[in-house]
Amino acid sequence: MSLEQQLAALPLDTESMVTRLRSWIECESPSYDASAVNRMMTIAAEEMVAMGGRVERIPGMAGMADCIRATFSQSGEPGILAMGHLDTVHPVDTVQQLPWRREGGRCYGPGILDMKGGNFIVLEALRQLKAAGIPTGLPVTVLFTSDEEIGSPSTRALIETEAARHKYVLIPEPARPNGGVVTGRYAIARMSLRATGTPSHAGGHLSQGRSAIRVMAEKLIELEQMTCEDFTFSVGVINGGKWVNCVARECTGEALSMAKTQADLDMAISRAKTLVFENAGASFSVEVTATRPIWDTTDGTMQLYEVAKEEAGRIGFSLPHQLSGGGSDGNFTGALGMNTLDGLGLRGAGMHTLNEYIEEDSLVERARLMAGLLARLN
Template identity: 35%
Template sequence: MPDLLDYLKGQQLEMESALQKLVEAESPSKNKPLADQCGIVLKELFEEIVGGTAETIVKEEVGNQYRFTYGSGAEQILIIGHYDTVWDQGALPLRKEEGVLYGPGVFDMKGGLVIVLWALRALKHVGEEGKRKVVFLVTSDEEIGSAQSRGLIEEEAKKSALVLVPESSISTTGAVKTSRKGIGIFKISVRGKPVHAGINPWAGASAIDELVMQLAELKKLDNQEENISINIGTVSGGGRTNVVAAFAEADIDLRFRNTAQGERLKSVILNRTSFIEGTEVEVTGDINRYPMEQTDAVMELYQQLKEIAAGHGYELEHGNSGGASDGNLTAAIGIPTIDGLGPVGDGAHAENEHVILENLPYRSALLAELIKRHMN
């Protein structure tokens, strides 16, 4: 049987061309017209490169989403990805320098989408099919919380033996992700009692003072040793310097390592009482994604990947990511999920976002070999 890596090495220029085409089709999460254009490009690439079944899932508020299928088995392997990016149109130029491609979403995660397309193409080239088909689900709202795709992702995951996530690898090392932190998103709002700040300020109750005390207390939950972080992302409040503040609010990002931590921290954050008499405190929000925890099943998948990589001449590492992905959703419902199968590069959400092009065939072959092992 032809060697998958050798075949894919011969496809590198075509892979680069497809990636450039996909990155040029800019796709900000909140710009549906642009996102839809990118989705069409992706669908056309799938039909050209793989030739399987392509289903468009129409969405009203975000870009349309896609269910691509390779093979016809009764069981399935699920690959999940997204084509939306954090970049506004024109915010980041596309350029190629010394074997490195820079551009919006090239690392997070259009490079991963191209890796999947060629992994499936390679399997088709060698005539590989089995009792399991491959469902490649590509969504358009991951960067803004997956509200329009979460149900679809979970539905497909429940039908699947395992889930593979070609999100960007751990920067610079190319390590895959065997665990991810969970994330909670909360808003704390405070109402105070406004009075003149000079005549009798003690007759009022400052919402800003109360908020400052609340945030100082919440920051005590930070624990680097336990991988718990509290980030105060935005703060606003008050109206005039000579008025005791009537209102103040802040947005809070919580990251945690395991489900037990998340439940405990959620309770602490939501159940706040005021420090200052005359103020009212309300906290809204919830756990957005539970962690992708490092289970025995996940480590078995990693060991298989490590063995495949060794056969390709390099050592593959694994690690944890502080960021969440849609892989958190599938792991949370008990489906073995491994992440970070995308390209080697760096700069996710940063101006130096880039992918190392010569590595694309290796990452695609890594994925293809893993899929092949689980198709039968």
């Protein structure tokens, strides 16, 4: 039997995968809750041990959860790194608002699309290849990280070091809306915003104070109005004040900027800092806390994409590619010049919302694609 026939015969089953995926989704794992993310890491680690992987638990840094790395070959040859994050943006108890459910060919749950479902199909592909006795073309390492949703502040060095040891990097982030994959990503900066004011009693001496919340609100509007064709700004977090009867002394926030080139991102950061001021009654500051570098498409990445496109054609679906916003850890590996293919995960919509779902038929489709890549890449 040819390799193509062997791969086509893999008994991938939607019902089986949906049933086993449920425990992953109901183990909620928001980035800032290290114990919750560690519980999810344990589930994935135990599955990979059962599959015969050599699993290492890498202690978390800076208050973040652990990471896990599993190798499925003892060869020292540069191989394939399949990489994803197990943290999500959804707080614990989101399952009360977005419970696991199946409806109309869709499966719903917090983090199911971004990106637990994609990580799950990596393990399913490896499991099926092993059961069928089909060797991977190169040694395979799986790396699951714990803080991608907050910019990978504690794992970037680990990601870059691990990727440099491999020939290919496969990232099962969600597929694009057209089912395609990602061959390059825009640059991103996260910014910390801080406003200060002059406190006073809001009921008795309102005019003596200057509200840090108002300063933040005014600067927030100015910042977001700087959005243009070259770069965007979005403020996603605001915290300020402690008592309603006090004029707020401090207000903090977090903003995200995205640009299609590194030069444009540098310009965006420069523009944001024009808002900085300080006087006797109030101040406003902007600090860049994390960046994702531009990932420009390379010849190596396009050669990797052609292999994936050909494999998708054998399976029976088209696989377009595109540059994409919305950063991922592929920004880091792509910026290093590594052969990186992103967006290999499931089809669906609603990520980061209370309507997050996957299309169930993409489980078999994308697991079969992943299995084909793992078997054919050499």
